[in-house]
Each structure stands twice: as C-alpha cells, then as structure tokens.
Amino acid sequence: MTSPAGPPPTGSGSGEQQRVRLLAVTACPTGIAHTYMAAEKLQQAAESRGIEMKVETQGSIGVENVLDDNDVRTADGIIVAADKDVDLSRFAGKPVLKVGVAEGIHHPGQLIERVRSAPVHQPGGAAAVASSSGGKERSVGYRALMNGVSYMIPFVVVGGLLIAISLSLGGHTDPSGGLVIPKDSFWMDVNNIGVIGFTLMVPILSGYIAYAIGDRPALVPGMIGGWIANTGELYDSKAGAGFIGAIVTGFLAGYLVLWIKKVKVPKFVQPIMPIIVIPIVATTALGLFFIYVLGKPISWVFEHLTDWLSGMTGTSAILLGAILGLMIAFDMGGPVNKTAFLFGAGLIATGNQMVMGMCAAAIPVMPLGQGLATLIRKGLYTEQERETGLASLFMGCFGISEGAIPFAAARPAQVIPANMLGGAVAGAIAGVAEVEDAVPHGGPIVAVLGAVSGVPMFFVAVVIGTVVTALTTVGLVDLSERTRGGESGVGTAPGGREPVLVGAGAGAAPGAVGIVAQRSAATAPVPTTSSATPAEPAAAVEPTASVQPADSAKPAESVEPTASVDAKVLSGYLTEETMSVGLGAGDKEAAIREMAGLLARSGKVADVDELVATALRREEQGTTGLGEEIAIPHAKTDAVTAPVVGFARSAEGIEWGSLDGTRAKLVFMIAVPEAAAGDEHLRILALLSRKLMDTGFRERLSAAADESAVLEVLREVS
Numbered sequence: 001m002t003s004p005a006g007p008p009p010t011g012s013g014s015g016e017q018q019r020v021r022l023l024a025v026t027a028c029p030t031g032i033a034h035t036y037m038a039a040e041k042l043q044q045a046a047e048s049r050g051i052e053m054k055v056e057t058q059g060s061i062g063v064e065n066v067l068d069d070n071d072v073r074t075a076d077g078i079i080v081a082a083d084k085d086v087d088l089s090r091f092a093g094k095p096v097l098k099v100g101v102a103e104g105i106h107h108p109g110q111l112i113e114r115v116r117s118a119p120v121h122q123p124g125g126a127a128a129v130a131s132s133s134g135g136k137e138r139s140v141g142y143r144a145l146m147n148g149v150s151y152m153i154p155f156v157v158v159g160g161l162l163i164a165i166s167l168s169l170g171g172h173t174d175p176s177g178g179l180v181i182p183k184d185s186f187w188m189d190v191n192n193i194g195v196i197g198f199t200l201m202v203p204i205l206s207g208y209i210a211y212a213i214g215d216r217p218a219l220v221p222g223m224i225g226g227w228i229a230n231t232g233e234l235y236d237s238k239a240g241a242g243f244i245g246a247i248v249t250g251f252l253a254g255y256l257v258l259w260i261k262k263v264k265v266p267k268f269v270q271p272i273m274p275i276i277v278i279p280i281v282a283t284t285a286l287g288l289f290f291i292y293v294l295g296k297p298i299s300w301v302f303e304h305l306t307d308w309l310s311g312m313t314g315t316s317a318i319l320l321g322a323i324l325g326l327m328i329a330f331d332m333g334g335p336v337n338k339t340a341f342l343f344g345a346g347l348i349a350t351g352n353q354m355v356m357g358m359c360a361a362a363i364p365v366m367p368l369g370q371g372l373a374t375l376i377r378k379g380l381y382t383e384q385e386r387e388t389g390l391a392s393l394f395m396g397c398f399g400i401s402e403g404a405i406p407f408a409a410a411r412p413a414q415v416i417p418a419n420m421l422g423g424a425v426a427g428a429i430a431g432v433a434e435v436e437d438a439v440p441h442g443g444p445i446v447a448v449l450g451a452v453s454g455v456p457m458f459f460v461a462v463v464i465g466t467v468v469t470a471l472t473t474v475g476l477v478d479l480s481e482r483t484r485g486g487e488s489g490v491g492t493a494p495g496g497r498e499p500v501l502v503g504a505g506a507g508a509a510p511g512a513v514g515i516v517a518q519r520s521a522a523t524a525p526v527p528t529t530s531s532a533t534p535a536e537p538a539a540a541v542e543p544t545a546s547v548q549p550a551d552s553a554k555p556a557e558s559v560e561p562t563a564s565v566d567a568k569v570l571s572g573y574l575t576e577e578t579m580s581v582g583l584g585a586g587d588k589e590a591a592i593r594e595m596a597g598l599l600a601r602s603g604k605v606a607d608v609d610e611l612v613a614t615a616l617r618r619e620e621q622g623t624t625g626l627g628e629e630i631a632i633p634h635a636k637t638d639a640v641t642a643p644v645v646g647f648a649r650s651a652e653g654i655e656w657g658s659l660d661g662t663r664a665k666l667v668f669m670i671a672v673p674e675a676a677a678g679d680e681h682l683r684i685l686a687l688l689s690r691k692l693m694d695t696g697f698r699e700r701l702s703a704a705a706d707e708s709a710v711l712e713v714l715r716e717v718s
Contacts (some may be wrong), residue, residue, distance in 0.1 A: 004377035013602065020051045022115060023075045027058035027082035028103055032463035036686050037626060038081045038104030058086065073600075078116035079104070089123055089326035096121040099171050105627070106660065127318045141251070148209035149249055150411045153384070155204055156406055157391040159197025164398035167445060168189035198402060202230040204410035205409065206246035206253070213254025214261070217274045221257065226250030228290050232335075237302050238342065242334030243405050245298070249290060256282050272440035298335050305339040317354065321431025322424040325465070326356065329423030330365060330416065332401045332408065334375070342626025345440035353436035353453075359454065360399070360429035361461040362423040363442025367403030368462070369397030369422050369469025377474045380481065384620065396466075399443025414480055425463025427618075431456035569714045570684060573670075574645040577601045583648035583667060591654050592616060592633050595669040598646040604671075610639035611671055623657030630692050631664035632685060635671045643672040645684060647710065649702065666701060691717045 026038040039055040046053035056067045067090070072078075075094040080086050081104030088096060097111060097118040105113065163485035170187025172180060173523075175209070181188045208228025210218035227232055227247030241248070260278050269277065305327070327340035372379045374389030382388065388406055395403030408415045435454040439446055444462065447455045569575070578598050585591035596611045605611055614635040618624065625631045646669045653663025670684050691697055697716060704710040 017622045019117075020076050021074055022046060022051055022079065022112065023071055024053060024055040024079040024104070025058065025067070025086050026101055027086055034105065035535065036689045037693055038101045038108075041105050041108040042079065042081070042111070042689055044693070045112055049109075049112060051112065058082070058437065059203065059665075078121075079111050079115050081111070091121050091483050095119065095120060101694035106199075122206075122410060123414075126713065130647060144209045144212035144251070145247065147212035148205045148207075148247070150384075151208040152201055152205040152409070153388055153406050155197045155201040156402060159190075159194045159201060160186050160395040160400045160403050161391060162190055162194030162197065163406060164194075164395055164400055166194060167398050171445075173450060189421060197492060199230075201405070202243055202246040204326070205228040206250040208251035209247065209250025210257065213637060214257030215250070215274075216263070216276040218254045218257035220279040220288050222250050222253040223252050224283050225286045225290060228295075229289050232298070232302075235291045235299055237295065237299035237336075238319050238338065240334070241294075241298050242331050243336070243359065243409055244331050244334055245290075245294075246292070246398045247409065249286060252289075253282060253286050258288060302335040302339055304657065305336065306343060309339065309343045317358075317431035317434065318428045321356070321358040321429070321433075322324075323427075324358045325365075325423035325425065325427025326420045327417040328359055328362040328401070328427070329366050332405055335437075337401070341440070343705055348438065353438055353629070354434055356437040356440065357435035357452065357454070357458070358427040358430045360428040360437040360442035360446055361435060362460055362465065363399050363401050364444065364462055365397040365402050365422045365426045365465035366408075366419040367392040367471055368466040369396075369419065370404045370407040370469035370473060371396060372466055373473040373477075374409075376470055380477050397443060398445045401442075402457060411477060411480070412477035418476060421472050422465040422469025423469075425468050426461045429461035429464060430458060433461065435461065493707055495581060512663050515633050568715060569711060570645050570687065571643075573684065574647060574711075575602065576711050578644060578646040579710055580648040580705050581650030581704070581706060581710060582652075583650040585650070585654065586652075588619065588654060588656055589616060591631075591648075591650070591664075591667060592619075592669070595633065595646050595648060595667060596671075598648060599640070599644050599671055602644045604640050604642045604644045606641055606672060607639040610713075611637060613634055613670070614639065615671075624655035625662075625664055626689065626692070627658045627660035627662055629662045629665040629697065630655060630668075631656045631658070631666075631667045631700075632670065632688060634669065637671065638674050640671040640673055643670075643684070645670050649710075649716070666698065684699060687717055 024039070024042050025577060026035050026042070039057050043053055053073055054067065055065060057064045069090075077092055077097065078091050079087070080098040081098060082098070083101045088098075094115055095118040097115040099111065119607050139240075166181055166187040170181045170185055170191070193292050201222040203226035206229065207219050210222025210225075211496075222700075225244040226249050228242035230242060232240040234240055257278055260281060260683045262275075265277075267272060303673050309324075324340045326346065327336045331334045341359055344359040347353075347355045360393055362642030371389040371391075371393030372380050374386045374392075377387055385407070390469070392403035392407070407417065433454055435452065435458045437446060437452050439451040441451070444451050444459070447458050453459050457466040492495065547698060578601055580598055581589060583594060585594045592615045593612050596605065596608050596615070599605050599611070600608050614637040616631045616636060619633065623631075624633045648667050650665050650667060653665045654667070658664065668688055671690075697713070700713045701710065
C-alpha cells in the first residue's frame with residue numbers, strides 16, 4: 001500500500017526527502033481543448049502545492065508527453081481525467097484515481113488531495129483487463145459510429161420530413177390499394193426529393209464510419225459499400241441490409257483501408273495511393289465481398305422468414321402480431337423488417353387485412369417512442385439528439401420508421417431491444433383487437449385517411465407501444481450511463497455520455513483537440529533537488545523536437561519562449577489588423593459575424609458569408625466556449641485562402657454555452673483552409689488553450705489598453 005506521504009528518500013543519499021511526484025492522463029474524444037485544459041489546470045494545482053507532476057495527453061493529434069516506465073515507477077499516484085477508455089494496465093501497483101475530464105478542469109486541487117488515498121490498481125484487475133482487451137479500440141469504434149450517425153441525421157430528417165409532408169398534403173388512399181400521391185403532381189416531386197434523401201442516408205452512414213477510421217481514402221469504399229448493402233437486387237434479395245448492413249460495410253471499409261495503408265510500396269507509387277490505388281482496391285474488394293459472401297445470407301434470411309410467416313397465418317392473432325411487431329422494429333428497412341412488411345402487404349390482395357393492421361400499428365412505434373424518450377429525459381441526450389427526436393416524432397405520425405435509425409445506430413444495445421418490445425406490444429394489441437389496414441403503409445396517417453378499421457384500438461396499440469418503447473429506452477440508456485459514470489466519473493456530456501455527433505472522425509474532428517507536449521521553462525521549472533528524476537526535463541525539452549510542426553517549433557522558442565520578443569504571434573496568423581478591443585455584438589451569431597469581418601481585413605477571406613456559415617455549423621455540433629470567459633470559434637473552410645486568427649474583447653460578455661456558465665469576454669476565431677486543416681488547426685487551438693488557462697495572462701489580456709498592447713501580451717503565446 002502506498003503511503004500518502006510519498007516514497008522513501010532516494011537520490012544523493014543526503015537524506016533529503018524527495019518531493020511528492022504525481023502523474024496524470026487527460027483525454028477527451030471530442031470537445032474543444034478540454035484535454036489540454038485539464039492538463040494545464042492539474043499542472044498549475046500541483047505546482048502551487050510544491051508537487052511534481054507530469055501529464056500525458058491523449059488528443060486527436062496523438063498521445064503527447066507519454067508516461068514511460070520510469071515515470072510510473074517513481075510516481076506516488078496517477079490521476080486519469082478522461083472521457084474515453086485509457087489503458088490502466090501500466091499503472092498496476094499504483095494508486096489510480098479515475099474521473100471525467102471536466103473534473104480535472106474544475107477541481108484539480110481536490111483530485112491531487114484524493115489521489116494518494118485512491119485504490120491501488122491491481123494487475124489484471126477489472127479496469128486493466130477492460131483496457132487491455134480492447135478499450136482503445138472500443139473508443140475508436142464508438143467515435144467512428146457517432147461520426148457516421150452525425151452525418152446521416154440530416155439525410156434522415158430532410159428525407160423523412162419531405163416524404164411526410166408530401167403524404168399529408170398530397171396523398172390519399174386508393175381503392176386499388178396503397179397510399180397514393182398523384183403522378184406528375186407537385187407533391188410527387190416533393191416526395192421524390194425526400195426519397196433521394198432516404199436513398200443517400202445509408203451510404204452516408206457507412207461512408208463516414210469508414211472515414212473516421214481510415215480517413216479520406218476510406219470514404220469512397222465506405223459509401224459504395226453502403227449503397228451495395230442497401231440495394232438487395234445486387235445480391236438477389238428483395239430487401240437490402242439497411243442501416244445494419246451499412247454499419248458493417250463502414251467498419252469493413254475503414255479497417256480494410258488501414259490495412260492497405262500499411263503495405264509498403266515504391267516511392268513513385270506513394271503519391272497516388274490515397275487518391276487512386278487505395279479507393280479502387282478497397283471499393284472493389286469490399287463490393288465483391290458483400291455481393292458474393294455477405295449478400296447470400298441476407299437473401300437466405302429474407303426467403304426463409306417469408307416461408308416461416310406463411311405457415312403462421314392460422315396461429316393466435318396475439319402471437320402473430322407480437323412476432324410481426326418484433327420483426328418490424330428490429331432493423332427498420334432491413335431484411336427482417338421488409339419480410340414482415342411485404343408479408344402483410346401481400347395478404348391485402350387476398351382479403352386478409354388484419355396482418356397489415358398489425359404491421360401498421362408497429363411501424364410508427366420506433367420513431368414515436370424514441371422521440372418521446374428525448375422529451376421524457378432530456379438530460380440523457382445531446383441538443384442535436386433532442387432536435388432529431390422532434391423530427392422523429394413527426395416522421396412517426398406518418399409511418400416513417402427510419403426516423404428512429406439515428407438512435408438505433410448510436411445506441412444499438414439499448415434502442416433496438418426497446419424498439420422491439422414496443423413493436424411487439426403494439427402488434428399484439430392490434431392483433432387481438434382485429435385491427436385491419438387496407439393499404440401497405442402504417443402510422444396514424446393511414447387511420448386519419450380512412451384506411452384503417454377499428455381506429456380507436458389502432459391508436460390504443462400505437463400509444464401503448466410508443467410509451468413502452470420510450471420508457472424502456474430511457475431505462476436502458478440511464479442504466480448504461482450510470483454504469484459508465486461509475487467507471488469514468490463526472491465530466492461528460494449530459495447524462496454522462498461522451499459528447500457525440502461530431503462532424504469529423506478520429507484524428508480529424510473539428511472540435512477534438514490534443515495537446516502540444518511542450519513544457520517551457522516558464523511554466524514547468526526543473527526541480528532543484530538533487531534527487532529529481534530525468535523524466536522532468538525530458539518532458540520540457542524532448543517533445544519540441546518531435547511533436548511540433550516545423551514552422552512553429554524553433555528551438556529558441558521552445559526552450560526560452562520569453563526571449564523571442566519579435567516572434568510572430570501564432571506563426572503570424574494573428575496581427576493587429578485582425579483584432580479589436582471592443583466587440584459590439586450581443587449574441588453568439590452576431591459575434592461570429594463580427595469576428596469574420598475582422599479576419600477579412602487580412603485579405604485571406606474569399607467568402608465572408610461562407611466562413612460565418614461554417615463557423616455556425618461548427619457551433620451546432622457543440623459549443624466552442626471553453627469557460628473561464630473564453631470562446632474560440634473556428635472553421636475549416638476554403639472560404640479562406642490561408643490560416644488566419646482574430647481576437648476581440650467583449651466588455652459585457654456573450655452567452656456562449658460554456659461548461660462553467662461564464663459569458664465569453666475573450667474571443668478568438670480561427671479559420672483555416674481545408675487543405676491546411678489537420679495538425680495546424682489543432683496546434684493553434686492547443687497553443688491558445690494552454691496559455692489561456694494562465695490567470696495572469698488572461699488578466700493582462702483583459703487590461704491591455706489597445707490593439708498594440710493586446711498584441712504585445714499575445715506575443716507570450718509560443
């Protein structure tokens with residue numbers, strides 16, 4: 001057991017007690033600079049207590065300031081402030097305190113006081129086993145899935161709402177069967193546009209899962225693979241594999257591309273690998289694999305489920321309704337769902353409309369239930385998910401079950417069982433009540449248009465099924481988040497979830513920021529005791545040679561940042577003409593527009609409106625308010641011709657949705673072209689975020705009299 005007083009004296013043999021030495025790991029899979037902010041706060045709190053601390057950061061530009069075996073051997077405790085899985089096996093035998101990244105930002109002192117009395121991590125313990133058995137991979141997979149879902153949501157919403165609007169305003173029941181929109185009508189054109197959105201939905205999901213794993217070379221094979229998965233005709237199936245097939249092809253494409261990237265090729269081939277060789281090889285291999293290998297089982301499932309259902313028509317109506325409801329809710333457009341739907345639709349022509357009545361009651365339960373869940377427990381969902389929930393409610397009213405797909409794709413283990421339970425209940429109630437549906441469609445819309453007999457019981461079935469789905473979803477999600485919260489502590493998004501639905505994937509998320517590992521002499525003095533380990537100066541000097549981009553890491557700046565008074569501020573991206581000491585805007589959107597105008601003074605902005613639109617879209621994915629009265633809106637867009645940074649002060653402050661509730665008074669705006677968006681974008685964010693955690697620096701920045709004085713203060717950023 002490790003004593004709170006620290007290890008016994010070591011070093012020169014003089015009997016001098018070595019200072020307490022702590023380690024920390026900070027990690028945030030999404031969110032602007034929180035990895036970095038937690039690291040800086042922990043270091044500041046440690047230094048104020050005379051404690052040595054080295055912090056490893058795991059951001060989207062990689063792992064920096066890595067904790068080596070010597071660091072761990074001499075440490076008195078380890079703080080893990082992370083919202084993603086971190087490998088704890090290397091910390092066996094040491095006290096380990098695991099919390100959320102926000103806890104590291106807001107309560108660093110408390111963590112330092114608690115860590116030496118934390119439980120000692122046991123070799124092969126539960127946490128270590130979880131990490132070593134693939135915790136890192138699960139994190140990558142989770143972020144990849146969320147990336148695909150985030151890009152898919154607009155297609156689901158736009159396609160679903162356009163179809164719903166066209167059906168409600170232009171549709172009617174036809175005596176020959178079906179819910180019909182007259183051909184060559186305006187509403188048919190609207191419907192066709194919505195169908196295109198739905199058609200693209202599945203390939204988009206697959207493509208951006210692949211993109212998050214394998215970067216741009218994986219985008220094409222992912223999208224084409226998703227299209228193949230959703231097009232059953234290509235592998236002799238009456239129904240495509242739907243969103244489940246898209247998830248499979250997305251991960252296959254991403255990891256296939258990663259594997260191809262590892263193949264060593266001659267230098268003259270390397271330039272064409274990402275744009276020609278990898279996409280062609282991966283797309284061809286994945287497409288043929290799905291058509292000839294994966295497609296056959298899907299077709300087999302479709303055929304045998306149809307035969308099985310055909311033999312059940314004489315079974316109890318309640319049992320048949322429950323089974324059809326389970327199938328309808330399982331994959332929302334996949335072979336299982338389509339089997340049940342086509343079975344019910346095919347029996348309408350024979351005069352048996354009860355089977356379609358069971359299906360019609362189950363069809364809207366998934367989108368209605370998931371939408372209702374976002375209203376019942378808003379804290380379990382992100383803002384974007386709550387907005388999607390409202391659209392899902394609307395789509396459910398028109399029998400568009402695909403409205404629930406984003407929720408099922410994001411949390412399959414919780415949402416799909418809840419959907420199936422609600423669907424089974426709705427189908428069973430419709431079956432026992434002998435509800436009939438004369439058209440091959442479902443949802444309240446068919447009852448409103450007069451296609452359903454037994455309307456009261458139809459609505460009873462839908463309502464009860466919806467409530468069951470919603471309550472089950474909330475219960476399962478809440479249980480999942482409580483379990484996660486018990487492992488990772490506080491500091492995540494509402495409900496304990498990692499902030500999700502971010503636009504770019506692993507290594508490219510616009511809001512996911514790593515940390516520059518540089519520790520300058522000004523912020524991390526080398527211990528003066530003779531027993532100091534060699535790890536501390538290594539943390540201060542070594543990373544500057546291997547981590548910083550060449551255009552920003554001059555040795556003089558890395559070791560003695562205060563000596564280079566004439567150094568360009570942020571590599572010259574921030575100039576006096578792109579700053580203002582008086583930001584006049586009163587809200588976030590107006591502030592971003594005003595900041596874009598400042599950036600335009602540099603001559604590097606080709607399209608101000610597009611720059612503003614891109615920055616606002618980034619805000620929709622998650623606030624760029626860091627807390628501490630700071631906001632750093634940013635945009636990756638070809639609306640700028642070169643990287644540019646602006647700064648402005650707001651006397652009253654602007655509501656930015658920051659973690660700590662403070663209004664933003666110090667606002668930086670970063671804009672970089674798409675081609676320069678990688679490490680340069682993240683490096684600027686990390687540099688700014690690190691320095692802005694210094695209270696004295698913020699005070700000097702706030703007190704500077706004019707733009708010239710502000711620029712002098714900002715020269716400290718290096």
